[in-house]
Amino acid sequence: MKSLLEDVLKKVHKGKLTPEEALNTLKDYPYQDLTFAKIDHHRELRKGYPEIIYGLGKTDEQIITIAQEIINKKSNLLITKVGESTFKNLKKKIPQAKFNPLAKTISLKQQKLVSGKGKISIITAGTSDIPVAEEAAVTCEILGNEFDKIYDVGVAGLHRLFGEYNKIKQARVIIAVAGMEGALPSVIAGVVDIPLIAVPTSVGYGASMKGLAALLAMLNSCPGGVGVVNIDNGFGAGYLASLINHL
Amino acid sequence: MKSLLEDVLKKVHKGKLTPEEALNTLKDYPYQDLTFAKIDHHRELRKGYPEIIYGLGKTDEQIITIAQEIINKKSNLLITKVGESTFKNLKKKIPQAKFNPLAKTISLKQQKLVSGKGKISIITAGTSDIPVAEEAAVTCEILGNEFDKIYDVGVAGLHRLFGEYNKIKQARVIIAVAGMEGALPSVIAGVVDIPLIAVPTSVGYGASMKGLAALLAMLNSCPGGVGVVNIDNGFGAGYLASLINHL
Amino acid sequence: MKSLLEDVLKKVHKGKLTPEEALNTLKDYPYQDLTFAKIDHHRELRKGYPEIIYGLGKTDEQIITIAQEIINKKSNLLITKVGESTFKNLKKKIPQAKFNPLAKTISLKQQKLVSGKGKISIITAGTSDIPVAEEAAVTCEILGNEFDKIYDVGVAGLHRLFGEYNKIKQARVIIAVAGMEGALPSVIAGVVDIPLIAVPTSVGYGASMKGLAALLAMLNSCPGGVGVVNIDNGFGAGYLASLINHL
Amino acid sequence: MKSLLEDVLKKVHKGKLTPEEALNTLKDYPYQDLTFAKIDHHRELRKGYPEIIYGLGKTDEQIITIAQEIINKKSNLLITKVGESTFKNLKKKIPQAKFNPLAKTISLKQQKLVSGKGKISIITAGTSDIPVAEEAAVTCEILGNEFDKIYDVGVAGLHRLFGEYNKIKQARVIIAVAGMEGALPSVIAGVVDIPLIAVPTSVGYGASMKGLAALLAMLNSCPGGVGVVNIDNGFGAGYLASLINHL
Amino acid sequence: MKSLLEDVLKKVHKGKLTPEEALNTLKDYPYQDLTFAKIDHHRELRKGYPEIIYGLGKTDEQIITIAQEIINKKSNLLITKVGESTFKNLKKKIPQAKFNPLAKTISLKQQKLVSGKGKISIITAGTSDIPVAEEAAVTCEILGNEFDKIYDVGVAGLHRLFGEYNKIKQARVIIAVAGMEGALPSVIAGVVDIPLIAVPTSVGYGASMKGLAALLAMLNSCPGGVGVVNIDNGFGAGYLASLINHL
């Protein structure tokens, strides 16, 4: 916030703003109040990215209202954890929006973002982990990154992973998605020196405890170089990967 | 119970009650037995508030019977954690009752309560936390309090919170509602010296463990001045805030 | 922070501060940097209370250095979760400081604080819960409150609690401390209409899970009016009680 | 099993059985093999009670086949944790069977059992706990016990409990059923000297963790004399209470 | 409490007590206040048993003071969860007291209690479970019960259990103590029709989770007739067994 503060202080100093006006500027500028939501348009300046809408627990009406405001500002749109019925309602107002049925995301690119410097490898242990990987992929795309998808190369058949070793080695960041025993990120981190974001998934049953087993395994990864995000949090992995890829 | 006891003892002493009558008075007076429920009409005297009906796990028939008895006594009515279908059934018997679809509450004000001395600030971290905040708001209202609603000012964009700082600072009690990482109450408690009731919500997924993450965070709040209630317990927060606000 | 900001802005407006000086003021004023700790002297103004030192995990040297700076500012001193050996070292530098061996606190009153308006009742379920209650008591005292101690009145003999009912009823705030099944706060909240702060303790064994059983019980208290703090957090209870008592 | 063994050994000794026949007797006698279930008809002799059918996870066909075999042996029938649709199917084959929609039990009394010596008090904290209490009541009944139902006397209004104190004091065994903070059994055990079976229920939300909070509270009951059964296990409580009541 | 109340009311009615005196009687009679502890001498009348001192978390001084008051009233003394060093200090004041080094109890019989009607079988799965069984045994003894000790008959060698079958079958109540997989109570409950109190112990390591595995197993016991107490709670088992045995 400092640059904003600096700017305001300078204006006050030069007499261009009264203290009262300055306080108002600081209070009113950075977000737009819809009562039930305060859209953070300033984030695009502050953090380089538009505000992403987390769909869970919001009504369709709330989602659509927020989405329209973002669209009006010509920002890119990304809504995560959202069902097809919401999409159908939203489409009436924003017909160009796209739905990814695996990733459960709605998105719309209106603006070109600065491209990331390298490629992001998005890798899954199994076929059932693909929805989470797709959420990561959609996020990487809307934030301006190139990526490879390498799916179903888990530890039940390590040679499948090694068959993709060359491709993986060339990534600038790796997103490794796995449920069950969650061993894939540890195995990959053991053979490469690339920042790796581990995403546990809720794939599994019984003692997988809805992804807790995979989460704990990843947090305890014996090889270093692994940062972990929440269970099924493809978005979070894509966002962090994009930050790193844009360095 | 002492005043009741004192009163009875005095009557016994003056010969106005036999010991047997005294025992009956003590046994029969304070509640009304509906077999499946014992309505605590005495609570209004003892605790200053009417009995609130917790809707979960009760049949519509049970809820309506209890509600009617409360209405008959001219008390205010509040039913929490209750669905719209119950409301439709109840409305046939109590047509003036009102349903709040976000808060999932049924209420009816019949009696004016003593007003609280100040304002209660009800603050949420996100839009998805609003239903819990609304349950708190309905409770604050039925118990005779003024309040401000300040929604969607979580740590993902702290400047939104600071934009509301002046309003918050004037509250007598704060109710801070947050899911996910549950950081909002700690952040607020770090900048004000006002009693704060923290309400974790089940908003989130995966390692949020249905609100457990937020609950633990709030219990471990580094700044002091924070009391925590159950996950999604908007009612409990409103009730405690009202007690404090009426001091 | 607004009043500080307002003040600075006014000075800038009047030409008494350059923007650069203003930024420095905002940056340098409110805390004192000891490298390993940043003492928040501003808190006394902002929150009405001095910074309290949480002793766990700090070296004796760190604790003593921070304590001396607080003493130098003529503030009141409170250090919690601290052992007797630390006290012995600290006493060489701050000979007037006092150690409470049950509460495991070091304190020194240098300044009179505004008195709270009523009394705080500090109640324990058992004798083993007393150390946590004493931490609450020391905190209440250093923050300017009167209080009653009512110890060992848990549900194993409810008549002991009712024997103290008159005293409890006159409190402005109640702190109820219990381990094991943690039923005491619920029982008290069922018979009074006073804000109650519940403190679970780690007293117990086996399925008490170091206080988790009592914590969960208190969070699920059927009667309303209960706010919960962390297990064994006597300080947090005293601090919140004091905020309420000063309203 | 010793009496059976003794009997067989005596017959072998007297030449009434060959060793081979003896082995067959021991192997074949005590249960009836339906491939998917082995009905323990011997239990009625060995344990004094018929085998009770636990309905969860069994197909309707399996339940009905087992029930018919029990009916054919003229035993009393009790099926727990069973839905109304199963009852409708079963009724076609066993038209006299009765369904308790609150308790979710099917039962049929064909045989008089020895009566228990005293009364069992079945007490609930709230209205929402009644289904579990009803499962206990049905079980007590089918096993030959008299009982009182005392519902909705939890700690939110202790005077309701004390109003029933005389009735409770006369019980030979108490079953105390509570969800949420689970304090009721501890409170009762603090004022009577009667064996008490505590039944936690899944009534509650959030930090009640589907009854875990109440379970832990009951296991940590400060007053003695409390034995705990599984969450929502009304049957288990009724069964144990009946064993004690028949001593 | 009713009889006390009745008695007081009658005296008030007959003019033998003023209301003020009556209130004082009710308040002062039933316990003795040592500030840090309120000894419940009334319990002996109310519950038939003296107050037992739970040693954990109490200072030696507190324990000894309470013990002396109990001794002065000519009650029997039982202190649980207490170390040998406490015993050495206590012996100076109460030289006749006895320490059980396995059970970690101090006891002194001054008064004969009414004998229980039958025998209590105290059974352990392994040798390592003996200390908990001994705590149960000491408790049974001080409360006036006969008992058998049957140790080390767990499921690793079921024939050892069956070798004791005759003895077990004659018990009026069974206390079954087991750590690790906690299967013993379920196995016994499957072959007898006697009330069984299951005591999980913290014997084991790793996934035994300090007794949690055994506790959960016992709560889920497939055969009925099992009531569970806290992990390592030999006292609680003995107390409940004694209540049942005195019916």
Place this chain on the structure above:
Amino acid sequence: MKSLLEDVLKKVHKGKLTPEEALNTLKDYPYQDLTFAKIDHHRELRKGYPEIIYGLGKTDEQIITIAQEIINKKSNLLITKVGESTFKNLKKKIPQAKFNPLAKTISLKQQKLVSGKGKISIITAGTSDIPVAEEAAVTCEILGNEFDKIYDVGVAGLHRLFGEYNKIKQARVIIAVAGMEGALPSVIAGVVDIPLIAVPTSVGYGASMKGLAALLAMLNSCPGGVGVVNIDNGFGAGYLASLINHL
């Protein structure tokens, strides 16, 4: 993988492969890439068994495509954790496939496998555990093993188990399936010297915590000789049993 490597190295040595061709061989040979899945045809050589399809979390389309590729290679087919609707879709493409409605498996035997050396005993504690046992049975069958099914012989009536003792004693491997308190594997392991695979099931409620209680009990089995698989993992038990039976 060594034999493959050896083979390739030899070919390179003899000039039959260039290093580039060798690398391609190593990379491309062992699996078939369907983008969303990489079928491990090499597994049949490497591990002696075909790849089994885990159905949970896969779309019908994905399952059917993978199944067809396996069928095309003349391998045996096994799909686990799959619903009847998937089977109906799959049947259109692979009409000979069979569905086991209890086990929730689809299978098709096209190839005879080497027979295991002995019999596998598949034992359940209750009727509700049968679906998991059936998954194990289907797996044992498709992998070339003979087996006995011994159902409903849990600890609630141990004599039922002992009635089957002779059959069990002759097994080469035992699979013991139990929910609730999970005691059956420990009891069996206490009386035989045969490798035993314990399968906890999610049968139960409340403190069974969806099979966690049974899982912990089995991991803490006092008798040795017990290996545990995931909750409800009939497939895993059958697979491991088959490996042992083929030694």
Place this chain on the structure above:
Amino acid sequence: MKSLLEDVLKKVHKGKLTPEEALNTLKDYPYQDLTFAKIDHHRELRKGYPEIIYGLGKTDEQIITIAQEIINKKSNLLITKVGESTFKNLKKKIPQAKFNPLAKTISLKQQKLVSGKGKISIITAGTSDIPVAEEAAVTCEILGNEFDKIYDVGVAGLHRLFGEYNKIKQARVIIAVAGMEGALPSVIAGVVDIPLIAVPTSVGYGASMKGLAALLAMLNSCPGGVGVVNIDNGFGAGYLASLINHL
């Protein structure tokens, strides 16, 4: 137990035993009662192995008494989870006994056991896992098995594992020991078709939760063929491996 029963029945039939004598035989034969322990000498016949002494929670005196009885019967001795001080005391009575300071075991071979048919591979992920592996090795040895130790080949450097691939491939049973993320067993099970016993260890900190993370990972192993034992249970792994190796 059937052969014993058969034998006794035959003797009764031939008049060589009275029923009373038969009952005594059945009751007294199979174990030796030391009051605090019942040594299962019959196990050697029944299960092929001597009783192993689990040291945790037993006093030195108890351990030594049991050990002497086993030594007197000329059985092999194995004591697990035992400290060096116990060994020093035991050595005075059994001077030939040996202590393994890593494995924390005392053992003495007096009798040759039948050799297992193949080799057991004992593999650890790290150096810190060696103590658990050593407990497994001592157990394998005392039960008559050959084994290889392959230590420190975890996923942080997979090529170390593949360097040992030839040795591992030749094992008849594999014991894979790992803490932290517990990925090693899954990786090995992915490349061999050999029964694998996975042993989680408590190596790690924080979210390893004393081995729980590794335990959950192993239970969720994506490749099949993995049976899991308790955390740090080297003995259990060795015992099960020996059973399999002797098939």
Place this chain on the structure above:
Amino acid sequence: MKSLLEDVLKKVHKGKLTPEEALNTLKDYPYQDLTFAKIDHHRELRKGYPEIIYGLGKTDEQIITIAQEIINKKSNLLITKVGESTFKNLKKKIPQAKFNPLAKTISLKQQKLVSGKGKISIITAGTSDIPVAEEAAVTCEILGNEFDKIYDVGVAGLHRLFGEYNKIKQARVIIAVAGMEGALPSVIAGVVDIPLIAVPTSVGYGASMKGLAALLAMLNSCPGGVGVVNIDNGFGAGYLASLINHL
């Protein structure tokens, strides 16, 4: 591993290696076998960093032997989670090694590493979190990174954090270390667009559950851009930060 494989294949192709020699090369080259440990010297080539020794659970002798081999190869040395007594023993053999008493690390720089491109900000919430931050700092240093230490700026006094905002904004990677409620990383991630590695610490008590509360909070961080490592895993954070900083 591909480059190694390529190289070997080329040599085989050119006849410079026989297949047997090639296999030996592949097997023997990359690590050094000390029986109890296999040092991964190849890692320096493969991953760019030397093998770091995790000290927990290793004997002093093991640590020193491994350290000497690393020193002999002229690699940089880092040992984590190690006590001062180990350092004293190690110093006799490697006198130049340095011990950091806060971080509990031993290190020795022998070789200059490629410098990272920017600065890493290492930030703690409190003074008690410093040891974990120091472990991160030592790791950053040995891996060739510049860094700032910003300690004690947690949410209890947010203005302390904002006072350091300019410094933080210039970092290329942020490491945010916090115990208790773990809010700091979320707050920072809400105001910057820099990759952030969150390190929960075990600072706290009661419901902090040894860092679990902070861990869960960080995994659920509402703002994106946060990757989490294990509780107290300063090393892991430093390692991942270094990987990112060297991109």
